[in-house]
Amino acid sequence: MPIAKKVTKAVFPAAGLGTRFLPATKASPKEMLPIVDKPQIEYAVDEALACGITEYVIITGKNKRAIEDHFDFVYELDDNLSRKGKDQVLASINRFSAYNFAYIRQGRPLGLGHAVLCAKPFVKDEPFAVILSDDVIHPDDELMKPMIEIYEKRQAPVLALMEVPQEDVSKYGIASAEPEGDGLFRITNLIEKPSPKDAPSNLAVIGRYVLTPDIFEHLEGLQPGAGGEIQLTDGIRSLLARRPVYGCLFRGHRYDAGDKLGFLKATTELALRDPSLRDAYREYLIGLSSRLK
Numbered sequence: 001m002p003i004a005k006k007v008t009k010a011v012f013p014a015a016g017l018g019t020r021f022l023p024a025t026k027a028s029p030k031e032m033l034p035i036v037d038k039p040q041i042e043y044a045v046d047e048a049l050a051c052g053i054t055e056y057v058i059i060t061g062k063n064k065r066a067i068e069d070h071f072d073f074v075y076e077l078d079d080n081l082s083r084k085g086k087d088q089v090l091a092s093i094n095r096f097s098a099y100n101f102a103y104i105r106q107g108r109p110l111g112l113g114h115a116v117l118c119a120k121p122f123v124k125d126e127p128f129a130v131i132l133s134d135d136v137i138h139p140d141d142e143l144m145k146p147m148i149e150i151y152e153k154r155q156a157p158v159l160a161l162m163e164v165p166q167e168d169v170s171k172y173g174i175a176s177a178e179p180e181g182d183g184l185f186r187i188t189n190l191i192e193k194p195s196p197k198d199a200p201s202n203l204a205v206i207g208r209y210v211l212t213p214d215i216f217e218h219l220e221g222l223q224p225g226a227g228g229e230i231q232l233t234d235g236i237r238s239l240l241a242r243r244p245v246y247g248c249l250f251r252g253h254r255y256d257a258g259d260k261l262g263f264l265k266a267t268t269e270l271a272l273r274d275p276s277l278r279d280a281y282r283e284y285l286i287g288l289s290s291r292l293k
């Protein structure tokens with residue numbers, strides 16, 4: 001199958017139930033939980049935008065309509081902000097209007113592998129990025145860009161890898177991988193959520209992927225794996241038998257915002273980066289830490 005060289009499409013799986021955030025996620029999407037003043041999904045879309053990606057598909061499900069509304073044009077808001085001369089806010093909320101957004105519904109949240117498979121009619125025969133919005137990457141750190149560069153050089157799928165403490169390996173897909181230098185790895189095997197004693201390494205697959213369309217053949221007909229879900233990791237492991245797959249080691253800051261503590265850490269760090277909050281928030285944290293002693 002001929003593969004286009006440029007990655008212009010991104011898939012954002014957002015159909016999960018977000019059970020770790022109940023009751024907040026009972027009727028509202030987890031992906032819309034704001035970190036400071038921006039929903040998680042917008043950080044993810046901004047990351048793709050910064051890599052030159054122009055077409056976006058969000059995999060949605062029940063109770064996820066707010067995501068569609070968020071990326072839509074809002075006449076009342078546009079009119080109100082224009083009249084008040086709030087040009088900066090206006091430019092910020094309208095910055096997605098030049099791009100194509102598509103929404104595909106995953107009827108039942110059968111797992112991340114199934115959510116990615118739902119994107120097949122949109123992706124067609126092109127390479128594509130997958131971004132999990134609850135894995136928040138600090139905006140000062142780059143991950144997707146170097147991954148796309150590796151894809152363009154190698155014409156092969158690329159996964160994002162991060163070293164995690166041994167006791168945390170059971171939360172992730174873990175890779176066996178051979179280093180090729182400069183943070184590049186050739187993946188030799190993948191195991192979803194292994195126990196620490198069965199983990200082949202502490203290299204965890206985190207929520208950024210550059211995939212080629214042949215992944216779909218490996219997701220079709222895949223049986224549920226760890227946690228009873230159709231796992232993307234299992235599909236990629238099957239692909240490994242047919243072609244090289246690479247890993248790109250990330251050494252920057254990443255927050256698991258699908259988890260309460262990770263969400264709070266992301267909120268704190270990104271608030272400290274916001275010029276309008278930084279000083280007052282820092283002062284508050286210093287006061288708080290001395291009160292906690």
Ligand code: UTP
Pocket residue numbers: 013014015016017018019020021030059106108109110111112114115132133134258
């Ligand atoms: P998670 O496992 O982190 O999310 O999936 P979850 O299932 O929503 O949350 P918990 O574990 O119950 O708290 C990672 C990403 O994959 C999407 C989620 O929306 C999230 O962005 N996902 C997961 C789907 O789109 N469909 C699924 O069937 C499962």
